[in-house]
Structure formats: C-alpha cells, structure tokens
Amino acid sequence: MNESTLQVSLPQELPITAESDVIVVGGGPGGIGAAIAAAREGAGVLLIEHYGFLGGMATAGEVNPFMPNHVNGESLDQGIFEEWLDRMRVYNGVRGTSRVFDPNAARLAAEDLCIEAGVDLLYHHRAVHVETDDRHIQGVVLHSKGGLTVARAKQYVDSTGDGDLAALAGCAFEYGSEDSGHAQPMTLCFKLKLDPADLPEGGGEKDLYSTLRSDMGRVQEVYKKAQADGRIECLRENVLIFRGVDARVVHFNTTRVIHRAGIKGAELSAAEIEGRRQLRQIVEVLRAEVPIFRNAKLHSIAPQIGVRESRRILGRAYVTLDDYRAGRRFADGIERVNYPVDIHNPDGTGTTFLDMPKNIWYEIPFGCLVPRDIDNLAIGSRCISVDHGVHSSVRVMPPVCSLGQAAGTAVAMAVAGGVDVAAVDGLEVRRRLIRQGRNLPPFDPENPLTNPGAQSDRIGKAGSLSA
Ligand SMILES: Cc1cc2nc3c(=O)[nH]c(=O)nc-3n(C[C@H](O)[C@H](O)[C@H](O)COP(=O)(O)OP(=O)(O)OC[C@H]3O[C@@H](n4cnc5c(N)ncnc54)[C@H](O)[C@@H]3O)c2cc1C
Known part of the structure; x- marks a missing residue:
C-alpha cells in the first residue's frame, strides 16, 4: 500500500452557491421520496445528485423490477412510491400491472414529480465534505466541473445509499455482515x-x-x-x-x-x-x-455497478432480525416491510432467503432514521439503523422510497417548527404520513406483534424474486 502523502493547498474559504430550508443529497428512490415529501410539506428543497438524472440504482444501476412489498396483495408503499410507478405508465414504461419498469421512464417520471412539487434540482454535484459545529451540519462542500462550492440548509437528508453525508459529518456506522465484516456482493446489471x-x-x-x-x-x-x-x-x-x-x-x-x-x-x-x-x-x-x-x-x-450494501448509520433506534422474525410494530413506525431477508452471500456462492408469510410485516420506527450523532440530519435511504439481515430486506426500492418520504416529511416538520429533526416527535411524523395517504394502520399497544408466536426461521428459496 502506498502510504506517501502530498501537502495540498485546498481553499480555506469557499463560495456559498446554494441555500435552502432542506438539502437532500442523493436522488435515488430514497431521495426522490424525501425531496417530494419535504417540498409538498411546504419546505424549500434542494436535491443534489451526482449523476445528471434521478433514480439511483433504479436507473444508474439498472436494477429491476421493483420488488413486492405487500400484505395480502396490498402494496405497503401507497404514497410517493406508487405515484412514481404510476407516472412511469405515462411513458409506456411499466409492463402491464407488474412492477417491471423501464429505467428511462423512471428518470423522466421522477423528475416530473420533483419539478411539480417545486424541488430545485442540482445535478452533476457530489457532496465531498461536511462542515459541522458540535451536533450540527453547517454546510456541505460540493464538487462539480466548476470546482468546490458550498450548499447550506437548516435541515439535511442523507439519501446517498452509502450514508456519505452522515459519515462525512462524523456519524457512527456499521458495515457489512456481523460475522465476516463483508457487505453483500455487488452486481453489474x-x-x-x-x-x-x-x-x-x-x-x-x-x-x-x-x-x-x-x-x-x-x-x-x-x-x-x-x-x-x-x-x-x-x-x-x-x-x-x-x-x-x-x-x-x-x-x-x-x-x-x-x-x-x-x-x-x-x-x-x-x-x-x-x-x-x-x-x-x-x-x-x-x-x-x-x-x-x-x-x-x-x-x-448499467452505467454503474450495483452496490447492495455499505454503511448503516447508527440511529436512536435499531431494528434487528429478532424484530423481523417477531413481526414487531412500533408506535412511531413509519414504514411496514414484508419483503424477506435476501442476503446474497458476501463471501461467495449462495443466497439466504428467510421466508416471510404473505400476511405479516415488521415496522421501521422513526428513530432508525435519526442519527445518534447529528441533530439536523435524517436518513432517507437504505443505509438506516438496522442490522445486516434487516438491511437485506428493507433495502428494496419500494420501502426505501417510503423511508425517504418519512425523512422528508420529518425535516419539513422541523423547519416549520423551528427545531431540528432530532426534536421532531416520531408519533407526529407517523400521523402526518397517514394524512399524506401512507397506508399505516393504527398502532395497537395491546398487540405490538403482527405474528405473535410465529418466530419462523424457515429458510426459503430465493427462486425468481431475489434482488
Ligand atoms: C444489483 C442490485 C440489484 C437490486 N435489485 C433490486 C430489485 O430487483 N428490486 C428492488 O426493489 N430493489 C433492488 N435492489 C435494491 C435497491 O436498488 C437499492 O437498495 C435502492 O435503490 C436504494 O435506494 P437509495 O435511494 O437508498 O440509494 P441509491 O439507489 O443507491 O441512490 C443513491 C443516489 O445518491 C447519489 N449519490 C451517492 N453519493 C452521493 C454524493 N456523495 N453526492 C451526491 N450524490 C450522491 C447516487 O448517484 C444515487 O443517485 C438492488 C440493488 C442492487 C445493488
């Protein structure tokens, strides 16, 4: 390994070229959900994306189709995800009633919805550095063809898939399998x-x-x-x-x-x-x-190889495989997930697929989206605070878009209330999401599990549904 270094003379001051209530970094399924939700809730939103188009893995990684996340045939992602899918139909971009989509239509539909919601889009910019002050992000340094510039906001959403923004801000994270330390393999589609x-x-x-x-x-x-x-x-x-x-x-x-x-x-x-x-x-x-x-x-x-897993940013809550197996619900649950554990062997051959009955789900509480270490940042992406097994389930695009919708809603509520997103009440976020049309059922404290006693550990067959 080359350990030599070079003294560099990077500028100590940079121009602030963009300011907004909310900055969302990353325009994949999570960032699309976050930016549209925050804008519809009344915040000024700047969405910063490294590529010249939206969609993340759906477009740049050409992954396909949208995996099912249903209970008894009902999509658990009523909301921005289903709107995105519907808009693709305008471009003849969806096969029948399936979830097979055309990545070109996905780009166009996502951009349509963002522009209609009033989101400002900034393409061809990559977040490369974060200035923090105690537990606050003060600004994000962006790199583009024009060099280095700064963008600032009151609240931020990390939708980079990899948790770049959170990691640059110093947030603690986990990486890969608890056993081997390796993340799921990459796939070039x-x-x-x-x-x-x-x-x-x-x-x-x-x-x-x-x-x-x-x-x-x-x-x-x-x-x-x-x-x-x-x-x-x-x-x-x-x-x-x-x-x-x-x-x-x-x-x-x-x-x-x-x-x-x-x-x-x-x-x-x-x-x-x-x-x-x-x-x-x-x-x-x-x-x-x-x-x-x-x-x-x-x-x-695909323009780039698909990255299934990298950082998982540690939050105020943490969901584990035990919660998955128990079908655990939370009073501040902001997403329901039925897609099974789907782990492509990080070390070689094989795929672990843990059966999930069609009529149950587990929930992601709001705290999984709130990093422990920074107060004006929410995670609206696959890289939330869960273990390796749960990440393999929640990472598919429909739930990720809904996680983004929750993160975007929460940061907009923070802006409106003049507080940081860390101070926003998860119960209120859930209520707001329900008002937006997200199909989250009332929480029943008497029955915090959807499949009490099931505790199934049945290894299923990945078949044709692995992502
Ligand atoms: C090979 C493969 C196959 C899959 N198959 C399926 C499938 O069939 N069905 C399914 O539903 N899901 C599938 N998935 C899972 C799913 O695609 C991802 O988990 C999901 O797209 C994650 O969404 P995201 O918004 O968190 O991140 P991403 O989709 O990764 O989007 C992140 C966005 O942020 C941008 N970005 C990243 N860093 C920066 C930065 N520093 N500055 C600016 N922009 C940045 C990226 O350019 C990208 O546009 C698959 C994943 C892979 C890798």
Whole structure:
C-alpha cells in the first residue's frame, strides 16, 4: 500500500452557491421520496445528485423490477412510491400491472414529480465534505466541473445509499455482515435483446421470453458447466433473469463481485472492471450454447455497478432480525416491510432467503432514521439503523422510497417548527404520513406483534424474486 502523502493547498474559504430550508443529497428512490415529501410539506428543497438524472440504482444501476412489498396483495408503499410507478405508465414504461419498469421512464417520471412539487434540482454535484459545529451540519462542500462550492440548509437528508453525508459529518456506522465484516456482493446489471430468428419453428415474437423461461434448466446447466471449467468466473449460484418491459429484452442480475467496498473509490473502480469481465464471459457462453441467445444483442449495460450494501448509520433506534422474525410494530413506525431477508452471500456462492408469510410485516420506527450523532440530519435511504439481515430486506426500492418520504416529511416538520429533526416527535411524523395517504394502520399497544408466536426461521428459496 502506498502510504506517501502530498501537502495540498485546498481553499480555506469557499463560495456559498446554494441555500435552502432542506438539502437532500442523493436522488435515488430514497431521495426522490424525501425531496417530494419535504417540498409538498411546504419546505424549500434542494436535491443534489451526482449523476445528471434521478433514480439511483433504479436507473444508474439498472436494477429491476421493483420488488413486492405487500400484505395480502396490498402494496405497503401507497404514497410517493406508487405515484412514481404510476407516472412511469405515462411513458409506456411499466409492463402491464407488474412492477417491471423501464429505467428511462423512471428518470423522466421522477423528475416530473420533483419539478411539480417545486424541488430545485442540482445535478452533476457530489457532496465531498461536511462542515459541522458540535451536533450540527453547517454546510456541505460540493464538487462539480466548476470546482468546490458550498450548499447550506437548516435541515439535511442523507439519501446517498452509502450514508456519505452522515459519515462525512462524523456519524457512527456499521458495515457489512456481523460475522465476516463483508457487505453483500455487488452486481453489474445488463440486458440482452433476443432475436426472433432464434425462436423454435412456429414461435411468434411474443413467445421469446416464455421460450427462454421454459429452457431455464438448460441455461443453468450450461452456466454451471462453464463455471466448473473456468470459462465463467462468477460466484453466483445460478443465472438470475427478469423479463423487460419489452418481451424481447432479458434483464440479468447475475454477475457477483465480492469483497470490494462500494465506499472505497479504487475498489469500486476494480469492481466495475470485474463485473464487465463476468458479463463478457456470461454472454459469450450463453450465445454459444443456448439456442435462444444465439443472435441476442447487448441491449444495455448499467452505467454503474450495483452496490447492495455499505454503511448503516447508527440511529436512536435499531431494528434487528429478532424484530423481523417477531413481526414487531412500533408506535412511531413509519414504514411496514414484508419483503424477506435476501442476503446474497458476501463471501461467495449462495443466497439466504428467510421466508416471510404473505400476511405479516415488521415496522421501521422513526428513530432508525435519526442519527445518534447529528441533530439536523435524517436518513432517507437504505443505509438506516438496522442490522445486516434487516438491511437485506428493507433495502428494496419500494420501502426505501417510503423511508425517504418519512425523512422528508420529518425535516419539513422541523423547519416549520423551528427545531431540528432530532426534536421532531416520531408519533407526529407517523400521523402526518397517514394524512399524506401512507397506508399505516393504527398502532395497537395491546398487540405490538403482527405474528405473535410465529418466530419462523424457515429458510426459503430465493427462486425468481431475489434482488
Ligand atoms: C444489483 C442490485 C440489484 C437490486 N435489485 C433490486 C430489485 O430487483 N428490486 C428492488 O426493489 N430493489 C433492488 N435492489 C435494491 C435497491 O436498488 C437499492 O437498495 C435502492 O435503490 C436504494 O435506494 P437509495 O435511494 O437508498 O440509494 P441509491 O439507489 O443507491 O441512490 C443513491 C443516489 O445518491 C447519489 N449519490 C451517492 N453519493 C452521493 C454524493 N456523495 N453526492 C451526491 N450524490 C450522491 C447516487 O448517484 C444515487 O443517485 C438492488 C440493488 C442492487 C445493488
């Protein structure tokens, strides 16, 4: 390792180029929920995003589809998430009544909703430093093509996925699995477009994906054999695919890059190269050995590798796998989650999937969004205060968007009340969310568990639903 250093002469003073009631850093599912909610609650909102578009992993990571988060068939994410999905339909960007979406439509729909809510968008800026004073963020240093500038607000939301803002402000965090210390692996997503010329005799274009599905046994056999003889160097146990909005397009969530940290620049760079190396190998083998892929073309490669897990910012509350198993509810619960524990092995092959019955949920209390160490910051992102197992469940996009909605609502309430978000009452946040149309049922202190006594530890099969 190179330990040498260079004395640098970075400026001691920087221009303040933006001021707002609320700054949300990161425009993924969490940031979209946070910015829209805060603006609708009357706060001036600046949303700062590193890319030139919104969506985070939904667009820059091209992950797909939105995973289900339902109880008895009802979406637990009525609110900004469902609005976002609905708006994608305007762009023909959703397949039927499913949750398969087009990332281009996701970008447009998110931007529409933000602009309509009055959110100011600042693209191509990355938060690189935070000035703090005791337990307060005083300003965020941004880097862009124009150099370094400062943006200031009364209250802040960290929606960076990785908890960048909180970490830069000195908040305590956890990282990865409690056992190995490694986070879930990264995956570079890509899409192939099937060619009707590869259909068996008599098949129509519509049958392309079903033909592929009916031949998945062969796909897995070919993949495993190529893994065994070293032609595919990917540790994932099988080929995980999803249908695209277009029936000819197949989405691959298959590459697996382990032991690289998404919060270390050089490791992230190496992971991109490793992900594309695996992609080349997978595509070459499938084209050569599975007839339905013979003439398939590369449709898209995600602009960046997908980072499933990194920091988890420690908050006033902390939800664990025991809470998940018990289906625990909280008086200040601001999100209900039914999506199961879904841990892609941080150290190699395999996926742990912990069954969650269809009629129960666990809740995330407001305290998981309030960092212990800074008072004018809320977390509106996947990186909340939960353990490794619960993170693997709550991280999927619908609940993350709802967590963002809660964080944005809370910071707007803080601005309106002239206090910090740490002083906002979680019970009030829950009430406000219900008024916004979030489907959170009344809390029953006599029954704090949704599945009393169930305590199921059944290991399920990831099947086709792993994220
Ligand atoms: C490979 C993979 C597959 C997945 N599959 C699914 C799936 O099928 N279905 C599902 O529902 N979920 C899936 N997920 C989970 C889900 O995509 C993420 O957990 C979710 O997007 C997290 O949302 P977020 O808003 O917290 O963060 P992100 O989506 O990561 O968004 C963070 C945003 O912040 C920006 N940003 C980061 N740092 C800074 C900074 N310092 N300054 C400025 N901007 C910054 C980023 O550019 C990005 O736009 C998958 C995740 C991965 C990695």
